[in-house]
Amino acid sequence: MTRTLPPRARPVALALGLLVAAWLLVHVVDVHQTMELVLLAAVGVAVIQALRLRGALTVARDAGEQALLSGAQARALLANAPAAIYFRDREDRFVFANDTAARMVDPAGRELVGRTLDDLVPPEVARSLRAHERIVLHEGRVIRHEQVAPHADGTDHTFLVTKFPVRDDDGAIVGLAGVTLDITDTKQAQEGRRAAEERFRGAFHGAPIGMAIVDLDGRYVEVNRALCQLLGRSEEDLLGRTVHSITHPDDVAASIRAIERALAGEQRVYQLEKRYLHLDGHPIWVTLHGTVIRDAEGCPTAMLRQVQDITQRRDAEQRLRHQADHDPLTGLLNRRRFEEEVAAAVVRGTGALMVLDLDHFKLVNDTRGHYAGDRLITAVAATLRNRLADGDVVARLGGDEFGVLLPTADREEAEVVASAIVRDIEATVSGAARGVTCSLGIALLDPLLSGEQALVRADLAMYEAKENGRDRWAHYAADDAPQPRMKTRLDWVQRLRDALDEGRFVLDAQPILDLRTSEVRQHELLVRMRDDERGRILPGEFLEAAEQFDLVQELDRWVVGRAIDLIARHRAAGQELVLEVNLSGKSLTEDRLLALVERRLHETGVPASSLIFEITETAAIANMAAARRFAERLQALGCRFALDDFGAGFGSFYYLKHLPFDYLKIDGEFIRDCLDDETDRLVVAAVVDMATGMGKQTIAESVVDDRSARFLRRQGVDFAQGFGVGRPRTVEEILAV
Numbered sequence: 058m059t060r061t062l063p064p065r066a067r068p069v070a071l072a073l074g075l076l077v078a079a080w081l082l083v084h085v086v087d088v089h090q091t092m093e094l095v096l097l098a099a100v101g102v103a104v105i106q107a108l109r110l111r112g113a114l115t116v117a118r119d120a121g122e123q124a125l126l127s128g129a130q131a132r133a134l135l136a137n138a139p140a141a142i143y144f145r146d147r148e149d150r151f152v153f154a155n156d157t158a159a160r161m162v163d164p165a166g167r168e169l170v171g172r173t174l175d176d177l178v179p180p181e182v183a184r185s186l187r188a189h190e191r192i193v194l195h196e197g198r199v200i201r202h203e204q205v206a207p208h209a210d211g212t213d214h215t216f217l218v219t220k221f222p223v224r225d226d227d228g229a230i231v232g233l234a235g236v237t238l239d240i241t242d243t244k245q246a247q248e249g250r251r252a253a254e255e256r257f258r259g260a261f262h263g264a265p266i267g268m269a270i271v272d273l274d275g276r277y278v279e280v281n282r283a284l285c286q287l288l289g290r291s292e293e294d295l296l297g298r299t300v301h302s303i304t305h306p307d308d309v310a311a312s313i314r315a316i317e318r319a320l321a322g323e324q325r326v327y328q329l330e331k332r333y334l335h336l337d338g339h340p341i342w343v344t345l346h347g348t349v350i351r352d353a354e355g356c357p358t359a360m361l362r363q364v365q366d367i368t369q370r371r372d373a374e375q376r377l378r379h380q381a382d383h384d385p386l387t388g389l390l391n392r393r394r395f396e397e398e399v400a401a402a403v404v405r406g407t408g409a410l411m412v413l414d415l416d417h418f419k420l421v422n423d424t425r426g427h428y429a430g431d432r433l434i435t436a437v438a439a440t441l442r443n444r445l446a447d448g449d450v451v452a453r454l455g456g457d458e459f460g461v462l463l464p465t466a467d468r469e470e471a472e473v474v475a476s477a478i479v480r481d482i483e484a485t486v487s488g489a490a491r492g493v494t495c496s497l498g499i500a501l502l503d504p505l506l507s508g509e510q511a512l513v514r515a516d517l518a519m520y521e522a523k524e525n526g527r528d529r530w531a532h533y534a535a536d537d538a539p540q541p542r543m544k545t546r547l548d549w550v551q552r553l554r555d556a557l558d559e560g561r562f563v564l565d566a567q568p569i570l571d572l573r574t575s576e577v578r579q580h581e582l583l584v585r586m587r588d589d590e591r592g593r594i595l596p597g598e599f600l601e602a603a604e605q606f607d608l609v610q611e612l613d614r615w616v617v618g619r620a621i622d623l624i625a626r627h628r629a630a631g632q633e634l635v636l637e638v639n640l641s642g643k644s645l646t647e648d649r650l651l652a653l654v655e656r657r658l659h660e661t662g663v664p665a666s667s668l669i670f671e672i673t674e675t676a677a678i679a680n681m682a683a684a685r686r687f688a689e690r691l692q693a694l695g696c697r698f699a700l701d702d703f704g705a706g707f708g709s710f711y712y713l714k715h716l717p718f719d720y721l722k723i724d725g726e727f728i729r730d731c732l733d734d735e736t737d738r739l740v741v742a743a744v745v746d747m748a749t750g751m752g753k754q755t756i757a758e759s760v761v762d763d764r765s766a767r768f769l770r771r772q773g774v775d776f777a778q779g780f781g782v783g784r785p786r787t788v789e790e791i792l793a794v
Contacts, residue, residue, distance in 0.1 A: 141237040144223065147194065149173045149187075152232065161216075163237065164209045178282055182206050186189060190220060193233045199224045202241070212548060214241040215303065230748060267343070267364030270350075273320070273357060275299045278717045287366055288345075289336035298363075305332035305340050314347075319349050320357050330367065333351035342371040384453040385682065386431055392607070395452035395460050400508035402464050409471035411461040412515040413497040415486075416527040418457035422477040427681065430457075433486060433493070440485045444478055455643060460512075468532070470500050475530040483528065491501035494528035496520075501533075513606055520605070548603040553586075557611055561587045562729035566791045569637070572770040579669065580792065581778065581784050586615055604641060613644040614653055619666065620652075623792060625661040634792065637669040637699060645672060654691060665695030669720065672712075673701040681715055692717050699756065703744065715752070721748045725759025725779070732768055 072747065135142070141158035145151050154169035162177045174183040185204075192198050199221040208214040219233040267284030269277055277295045285292055288303060301309050308331040319327040327347045332340040346363040382394040390398070402408050415437065422430040434457060440449045441459060450462040461478070462607025463471055475497050475577050482495040500511055514533040522531035556562055566580040586594040603609040620636045627634040644650050658665055670691065688698055699720035700712055712718075723744050731737040741757070748755045757769045760779035771779055783791075 085227070121747070139238065142235075143169065143237075144232055144234045145174075146232040147230070149175075158237070160209060160697050161237065162209055164211075166209070175404070181208065187301075189218075189571055190233060193220050194230055197224075197230055204237075207662060208239070208241075214239050216240065255557070263434050264363075266366075267362075269295075269300075269362045271300060271360045273359065275301060278359065284364055287341065287364065288333060289526040294336075296456075299699055303334050305334055308332050316347065316360070319347060319360075325349055333364075341366060342368045387435055387453050389438050389441075389459075390452035392452065392454045392460075394456065396508055396512065397464070398450050398452075398462055399460075399502075399511055402462055403502050403508050404463070404508060406502060406504035408462065408502045409466040409468070409473070410465040410500045410502060410515045411475060411478075411497055411530075412512065412519045413459050413461070413482075413495050414456070414523070415457035415495040416484075416520055416523065417492050417497055436485050436525050437482055437495075440481045441478065444474070444481050444620040468499075468501055471501070472530070472532065475499055479528065479530055496522040496527050497530040498522055499530060499532045516606055545781075549599060550606050550608070552588075553599060553606070553608050553612075554584050554604055557608065557615070561610065562615060563587055563593070564616065564788045566636075566788045567778060567785040568791065570760075570766070570777045570782045572766065572774060572777055577783070579637060580774075581637040581671070582620055582639070582788070584612065584618060584639075593732065604643065607643070609641040610644050610647050610650065613638075613640055614650055617650065617654060617668075618657060621657045621661055621663050623788060624663045624667045627792070628663065633667070635667050635669065637671050639671045639673070639701065644674070645687050648689075651687055652692060654696070655694065658694065665691075666697060669697045669699055671699045671701040671722070672716070672718075684717055685717075688717050702758070715756075718753060720756050720776075722758055722778075723774070728757045728759045728769070728779070729761060734766060738772075741769070741772055741774070749773065758769065 074685055079095060092543060101283070135155050137154060138157055141155065141161050143151055143154040150171060150173055156166070158768060159169050160166045160698045161379050169177070174186060178186070185206075189200055189202060192200050200220045201217075204218050205213055206216060206635045217238045217240045219237075220233050222230045222611045223234050225231050226249045261279075262281045265283055267287050268281040269284055270279040274277050276297055276299050277505045280292055280295045282292075283296065288295070290303075301312065304312055310729055312331055313331060315327045321323065328345065330342065330344055335341055344365045344367050346365075348359050350359045350361060350731045351357050371545040382390060384391045390536045399410060415433075418430065418433070421433055432455070437457075437459070438451075439451065440747065441461065445451055445461065445463075448464060450460075450464070454460045461474075463474060468472065479495050479497055496519055498515045498521065500514035500518060502511055506514075506736075518531045518533035521533075522529050525531060561600045564584050565583040565585055567583060568577040569579045570576070571578045584596055586596075586599055588594050600609070603612055617638055620638050624634045624636060640650075654668070657663075658668075670688075692698065697719040699722050700715060701715070701722045702724045703721045713721075723741060727737045727740045727744075731741055745755055754775040755773075756776040756778055758778055760766055760769065760777040760781045762781040765781060766777050
């Protein structure tokens with residue numbers, strides 16, 4: 058029959074079993090399940106029941122042997138317990154050790170019973186262990202500590218050790234029992250978590266952008282220094298405060314919606330741009346990145362928010378939007394934005410549109426300089442602002458041309474405002490620029506018209522006012538028979554539009570002679586319009602109308618595109634071709650033309666140096682700064698520029714100062730009679746000297762014969778163009794490949 062421990066030994070066994078169970082509950086509860094604890098407690102009791110205490114317990118040998126061997130299940134549990142469980146006597150010999158203990162200290166996992174510490178661990182480790190164990194063996198106290206020691210696998214492990222004294226019936230300490238658990242993995246995990254937390258805290262508080270942890274009520278739980286600096290508030294001021302209390306009132310609703318969607322699980326991370334309020338009251342634009350923090354069950358517990366100041370970016374965007382919509386000189390709306398306003402007003406079908414132009418304004422630029430002209434334009438803009446009511450729209454359409462939109466005015470009201478504007482402008486400019494007046498055209502808005510058609514009508518009325526004597530206004534009335542001159546302009550607008558839509562523009566090319574080599578190195582492209590009745594119409598008849606009604610930009614884009622195609626076709630045939638293309642002053646500030654040139658050069662591989670853009674010296678350039686940027690950007694690509702008709706107006710030297718040119722084309726007025734007119738010869742010599750000093754080249758226009766060409770060569774002129782060199786012919790004839 059199965060023997061049991063004598064009554065005197067049972068309390069010792071029970072006490073040791075409870076100690077083992079208690080130790081396991083304290084140290085393993087965070088990593089093991091409840092059932093495992095029960096089994097391990099049973100192992101602890103089995104250990105005590107299995108101990109052979111040589112003379113320490115008054116137990117018969119046969120009873121001890123039977124206890125040790127009793128219960129196969131208990132032995133299996135004991136052998137495979139995750140903790141090393143052992144008993145050593147006062148001579149430091151193992152009386153009992155389970156398999157886990159053997160695997161911890163012996164590479165071969167051999168039996169430990171009968172062996173001492175010195176047999177199993179390095180001397181320094183044995184000394185360290187004995188130092189702790191004196192407390193157990195001499196003072197009878199229980200000790201618990203972490204020990205870093207070599208494992209049987211050859212590496213250092215971290216062990217959690219609990220040791221307690223074992224006494225005989227007389228209370229004498231006869232040895233010690235111990236439970237050792239390898240906590241290396243648990244320790245590393247804990248250290249990893251602590252390190253991760255420390256890294257997060259370091260990143261959180263040291264981040265250069267604002268960081269905050271916010272609870273589910275939207276209150277700040279933790280903030281970093283960067284957020285405090287951004288908001289101009291202390292940490293104490295922010296903690297406990299709701300995020301909405303410092304959010305711009307206009308942005309609160311959007312912020313709440315974003316947070317609610319994130320908390321509802323629609324998105325774990327949310328982002329929005331919003332405004333916070335600085336302590337001094339000014340708004341701060343930020344990009345807010347929010348992350349919902351959830352527990353293991355997926356329930357939200359808090360929110361991590363990253364806040365980056367984008368005030369400068371938003372201000373820059375606002376400036377760019379303003380620049381895109383406004384004239385840089387006057388601050389008024391520009392043509393593009395004004396056309397949008399007109400288009401919207403046309404849909405409503407009410408209101409009046411005005412276009413006004415300053416009479417004799419070019420004389421101011423030519424005689425007093427562009428600076429005086431700019432001051433006059435600025436003064437007129439201020440006059441218009443002061444005259445118009447809230448809700449009225451005023452714009453600078455280009456050069457000395459302005460647009461006014463009266464969204465609610467009828468014919469009578471529009472005429473009253475027009476009369477006042479004409480008087481106000483006359484009073485404004487009379488002292489600064491004598492002789493400058495204003496011509497103004499009125500067109501009532503019609504829902505059956507497009508915005509472009511409404512502007513054309515106002516333009517036509519404005520030119521009617523000019524031809525009726527200037528310093529007045531004229532009215533376009535759709536139900537009245539138009540005046541002959543107005544009808545002619547309206548017809549030209551329609552003919553130009555039809556020609557563009559139907560592809561009825563064609564190009565001629567005129568050769569340009571290199572006077573040093575007597576070779577034709579480049580050609581100038583000249584645009585013509587085909588008409589079924591009249592044949593080829595020269596630009597003198599249609600170009601003014603194209604300029605007046607803003608069709609010239611589209612025409613210029615067509616010519617430039619065609620020029621690049623011609624150069625590409627010749628390159629494919631092994632021939633180099635250089636073409637000069639005339640540009641309107643209005644095109645010189647147009648982003649669409651710039652984009653077209655850059656894109657087509659890239660697509661075709663045409664060298665940018667094959668394109669020379671000609672700007673007539675008398676062209677009206679509305680924005681010199683923008684024109685300079687346009688020219689410099691194309692010049693950076695490798696394109697070249699020529700100042701055409703040099704000397705024909707008074708602004709030549711101003712253009713030379715502000716625009717980058719490679720060629721000066723001497724106006725034909727000084728070339729045709731240069732052999733017989735001393736003044737012409739002096740002008741030619743002066744222009745050549747100036748161009749040479751500036752590193753430019755010269756092209757003489759209107760060269761009539763070889764004799765003139767030889768004279769110009771002697772004067773140092775580089776190129777010649779005119780009937781004496783070659784007449785314009787179609788590109789198909791002169792540039793055939």
